[in-house]
Amino acid sequence: xxxxxxxxxxxNTRRGRVDAVCGVSLEVAKGQILGIVGESGSGKSVTSYALxxxxxxxxxxxxxxxxxxxxxxxxxxxxxxxxxxxxxxxxIFQNPRAALNPIxxxxxxxxxxxxxxxxxxxxxxxxxxxxxxxxxxxxxxxERYDAYPFELSGGMCQRVVIAIALACNPRLLIAxxxxxxxxxxxxxxxxxxxxxxxxxxxxxxxxxxxxxxLATEYCDQISVMKNGEVVxxxxxxxxxxxxxxxxxxxxxxxxxxxxSSIRDxxxxxxxxxxxxxxxxEFPLLAVQDLKKTYKGKSGPIDAVNGVSFKIFEGQTVGxxxxxxxxxxxxxxxxxxxxxxxxxxxxxxxxxxxxxSAKAFAKDxxxxxxxxxxxxxxxxxxxxxxxxxxxxxPLKQLVKLRGSALNSRIEELADLVGLPIHLLDRFPHQLSGxxxxxxxxxxxxxxxxxxxxxxxxxAALDVSIQAIVLNLLADLRAKLGMSFLFVxxxxxxxxxxSDYVIVMRDGEIVEQGPTEIVMGQPSSDYTRTLLSTVPKPxxxxxxA
Amino acid sequence: MSPRLRAIxxxxxxxxxxxxxxxxxxxxxxxxxxxxxxxxxxxxxxDEESIAQIRTSMGLDKPLPIQFLQYVADLLQxxxxxxxxxxxxxxxDLANRLPASLELTLTALILSCAIAIPIGVxxxxxxxxxxxxxxxxxxxxxxSLPTFFTGILLIYVFYYLLGLAPSPLGRLDFLYIEPDNVTxxxxxxxxxxxxxxxxxxxxxxLILPAITLALFTLAPIARMTxxxxxxxxxxxxxxxxRAAGLxxxxxxxxxxxxxxLLPIITTLxxxxxxxxxxxxxxxxxxxxxxxGSYAVEALVVSDYAAVQGFVLAMALLFVTxxxxxxxxxxxxxxxIGFDTK
Numbered sequence: 110x111x112x113x114x115x116x117x118x119x120x121n122t123r124r125g126r127v128d129a130v131c132g133v134s135l136e137v138a139k140g141q142i143l144g145i146v147g148e149s150g151s152g153k154s155v156t157s158y159a160l161x162x163x164x165x166x167x168x169x170x171x172x173x174x175x176x177x178x179x180x181x182x183x184x185x186x187x188x189x190x191x192x193x194x195x196x197x198x199x200x201i202f203q204n205p206r207a208a209l210n211p212i213x214x215x216x217x218x219x220x221x222x223x224x225x226x227x228x229x230x231x232x233x234x235x236x237x238x239x240x241x242x243x244x245x246x247x248x249x250x251x252e253r254y255d256a257y258p259f260e261l262s263g264g265m266c267q268r269v270v271i272a273i274a275l276a277c278n279p280r281l282l283i284a285x286x287x288x289x290x291x292x293x294x295x296x297x298x299x300x301x302x303x304x305x306x307x308x309x310x311x312x313x314x315x316x317x318x319x320x321x322x323l324a325t326e327y328c329d330q331i332s333v334m335k336n337g338e339v340v341x342x343x344x345x346x347x348x349x350x351x352x353x354x355x356x357x358x359x360x361x362x363x364x365x366x367x368x369s370s371i372r373d374x375x376x377x378x379x380x381x382x383x384x385x386x387x388x389x390e391f392p393l394l395a396v397q398d399l400k401k402t403y404k405g406k407s408g409p410i411d412a413v414n415g416v417s418f419k420i421f422e423g424q425t426v427g428x429x430x431x432x433x434x435x436x437x438x439x440x441x442x443x444x445x446x447x448x449x450x451x452x453x454x455x456x457x458x459x460x461x462x463x464x465s466a467k468a469f470a471k472d473x474x475x476x477x478x479x480x481x482x483x484x485x486x487x488x489x490x491x492x493x494x495x496x497x498x499x500x501x502p503l504k505q506l507v508k509l510r511g512s513a514l515n516s517r518i519e520e521l522a523d524l525v526g527l528p529i530h531l532l533d534r535f536p537h538q539l540s541g542x543x544x545x546x547x548x549x550x551x552x553x554x555x556x557x558x559x560x561x562x563x564x565x566x567a568a569l570d571v572s573i574q575a576i577v578l579n580l581l582a583d584l585r586a587k588l589g590m591s592f593l594f595v596x597x598x599x600x601x602x603x604x605x606s607d608y609v610i611v612m613r614d615g616e617i618v619e620q621g622p623t624e625i626v627m628g629q630p631s632s633d634y635t636r637t638l639l640s641t642v643p644k645p646x647x648x649x650x651x652a
Numbered sequence: 653m654s655p656r657l658r659a660i661x662x663x664x665x666x667x668x669x670x671x672x673x674x675x676x677x678x679x680x681x682x683x684x685x686x687x688x689x690x691x692x693x694x695x696x697x698x699d700e701e702s703i704a705q706i707r708t709s710m711g712l713d714k715p716l717p718i719q720f721l722q723y724v725a726d727l728l729q730x731x732x733x734x735x736x737x738x739x740x741x742x743x744x745d746l747a748n749r750l751p752a753s754l755e756l757t758l759t760a761l762i763l764s765c766a767i768a769i770p771i772g773v774x775x776x777x778x779x780x781x782x783x784x785x786x787x788x789x790x791x792x793x794x795x796s797l798p799t800f801f802t803g804i805l806l807i808y809v810f811y812y813l814l815g816l817a818p819s820p821l822g823r824l825d826f827l828y829i830e831p832d833n834v835t836x837x838x839x840x841x842x843x844x845x846x847x848x849x850x851x852x853x854x855x856x857x858l859i860l861p862a863i864t865l866a867l868f869t870l871a872p873i874a875r876m877t878x879x880x881x882x883x884x885x886x887x888x889x890x891x892x893x894r895a896a897g898l899x900x901x902x903x904x905x906x907x908x909x910x911x912x913l914l915p916i917i918t919t920l921x922x923x924x925x926x927x928x929x930x931x932x933x934x935x936x937x938x939x940x941x942x943x944g945s946y947a948v949e950a951l952v953v954s955d956y957a958a959v960q961g962f963v964l965a966m967a968l969l970f971v972t973x974x975x976x977x978x979x980x981x982x983x984x985x986x987x988i989g990f991d992t993k
Contacts, residue, residue, distance in 0.1 A: 221898055
């Protein structure tokens with residue numbers, strides 16, 4: 110149905126030509142779902158934009174052939190392409206909220222597409238648009254017709270994007286990271302919906318994702334891409350159980366799965382045993398009935414409602430939950446960036462809530478509690494070099510100066526595995542993994558006893574995530590720190606944590622040792638969360 | 653009452669403190685001006701006694717708070733005071749001169765929008781193209797050429813050399829009679845009167861100053877349009893729209909342009925208020941009887957009432973303008989809720 114042969118795409122940039130896709134060949138048969146898996150920069154999205162001919166400015170198809178049902182898409186006129194897009198081939202995108210026109214009612218956006226492809230007249234458009242919304246299982250579709258994207262949740266927006274894509278019954282659907290940026294339970298619902306619609310309408314599909322687990326669960330065929338080339342093709346079973354290319358092997362290993370340990374993620378992991386750690390009997394941090402209430406439009410909102418737990422010295426506690434469950438509010442209160450409404454935070458026996466969040470910056474215990482932030486890019490000052498970023502807390506909190514400061518920075522760089530020569534680079538000159546290392550070095554620079562990690566690997570590719578997770582595991586053994594590891598990714602939390610807390614709607618649903626919460630969860634919610642993790646084909650484990 | 657109507661009323665109420673503030677500040681500032689209006693009014697030959705007499709008659713011998721109360725009481729009755737300089741009530745002067753300025757500024761703005769927005773859109777659609785270069789040249793020229801220079805240049809070329817334009821002396825050649833005052837805008841009043849000859853004559857007078865001012869206001873509008881369109885065209889939802897097969901026209905104008913309108917409107921509001929005050933130079937060059945030249949002349953001779961009247965009129969105009977812009981926002985962008993305040 111679709112065949113791509115020897116596709117080459119390059120971009121003309123100010124610094125010369127950049128080849129994004131080099132000699133990619135793909136085939137999609139009727140009714141088949143093809144997965145394209147790769148990390149950022151592998152050219153997987155560019156390939157799909159090229160076949161839709163919606164490359165960004167400066168992007169050129171240099172070579173190759175794209176044939177869809179006998180039509181040569183590369184040489185088709187713009188007019189022909191307009192008819193094919195949406196009518197024959199359509200796309201859904203990541204970050205659904207941004208993918209919709211923010212100032213146009215979703216119903217009207219649907220109508221635009223329907224009328225463009227002559228699927229509806231002015232008189233039938235509204236009716237057809239509501240039908241399309243119903244097809245993607247949006248409740249009260251008639252009411253949602255008048256909604257603007259900002260009034261809908263992320264999952265709902267993605268449903269609208271799907272409705273727009275499928276409104277004109279296309280025969281090929283390209284899904285570009287359709288679940289990135291959505292909550293795990295929503296991810297599952299959205300993927301299941303897409304799968305069901307594809308099967309019902311006997312469509313073909315291309316699923317573009319960085320998540321090998323997701324691809325293996327939903328696809329018939331998988332192509333693995335790296336640096337603009339397809340390095341391996343095969344069925345999910347084959348890719349997962351006997352990957353041939355070294356890169357695929359690395360990728361399969363780096364994908365956290367049920368039985369793997371943190372060292373398994375690394376290509377040569379088994380050789381380095383984890384250093385033993387000591388978890389003392391002494392609670393470093395005890396949280397008692399912590400509450401945070403915000404003033405809302407319609408009455409007070411309990412962001413965190415009576416949370417109690419303990420973290421022992423040397424222990425790593427995982428905090429899991431979906432967006433809006435209060436995990437970020439909790440960690441902000443613990444790191445004393447936010448004042449609590451009531452409750453106590455006992456750190457080494459002292460109640461920290463007695464000191465206001467503002468005054469805590471000058472408190473000597475500021476150095477004991479530090480945080481690693483979610484987005485390594487946004488949390489670094491773009492005008493600071495890596496060295497300045499790491500120096501900042503040392504200068505502010507420990508008043509380190511001169512050569513002592515420099516030797517400490519170099520010691521820290523060594524500790525987090527950041528090459529010394531990268532220290533004088535600015536954030537935009539560093540890769541995602543390197544920025545994560547700078548963020549970690551900054552946080553541990555003042556020798557904290559307690560480190561809060563807020564989704565430290567969420568923005569990273571899996572192979573980089575594997576390295577960063579191992580770095581964190583080594584650091585806690587070496588420095589004897591306690592961690593609070595906040596994440597939405599259960600597999601990642603399981604790898605690093607001794608104890609897990611599951612939060613929902615500001616309350617703790619379940620807490621206990623990792624093996625018990627993950628193995629025999631007592632609450633339904635935890636079971637739901639666990640069941641939504643994409644699983645490799647049954648009976649298979651990572652090689 | 654509908655929520656929108658209530659929001660508008662609320663905004664109007666919020667403007668009241670601003671107006672009060674302006675009344676106080678304009679009063680205090682004009683009193684702080686150097687120069688004694690009584691001395692000026694009495695003339696060069698006046699002696700101490702007659703100056704004192706005039707001061708008493710103008711109420712300037714009373715303490716400041718009393719003067720202020722008197723001023724506010726007059727204002728409430730719609731009395732802006734008497735201009736020392738023109739000898740007319742200030743309210744009358746303003747009513748004569750404000751429409752002249754507004755007519756000039758509005759014509760100039762319409763002209764510059766008609767040129768700047770299409771150029772900005774086309775430049776954003778084809779970066780690096782001929783239109784983009786043209787846009788860059790226009791913007792640079794508009795910013796770097798001062799209005800008094802372009803004004804004089806235009807007069808030199810079109811009046812002196814080519815003789816196409818009439819003499820740059822005010823709103824209407826002395827051969828014509830002013831149309832009956834309805835709106836104060838000659839173009840509109842002449843239309844209402846059905847007097848095409850006068851309409852054409854006043855258009856001829858208006859065209860050069862309007863072009864001068866338009867060249868100046870063109871730059872920020874074109875630049876903002878280009879930037880806003882560029883960022884709108886590169887956003888995710890444009891990609892979705894293209895992938896759904898919407899036509900290029902629909903994507904550019906229906907989706908991208910509407911989203912780009914917000915910053916453009918903001919700039920437009922800023923340019924408008926800015927040029928109302930800044931077109932003094934244009935008014936001077938073209939002997940345009942506008943409010944800007946009126947204020948400057950009044951300021952030079954410490955004409956308290958006239959300066960206060962001017963500042964107050966401008967403040968009211970700005971408040972109205974801001975309200976209109978805010979309302980336009982809420983029409984364009986549903987995310988801007990009025991009811992949240």
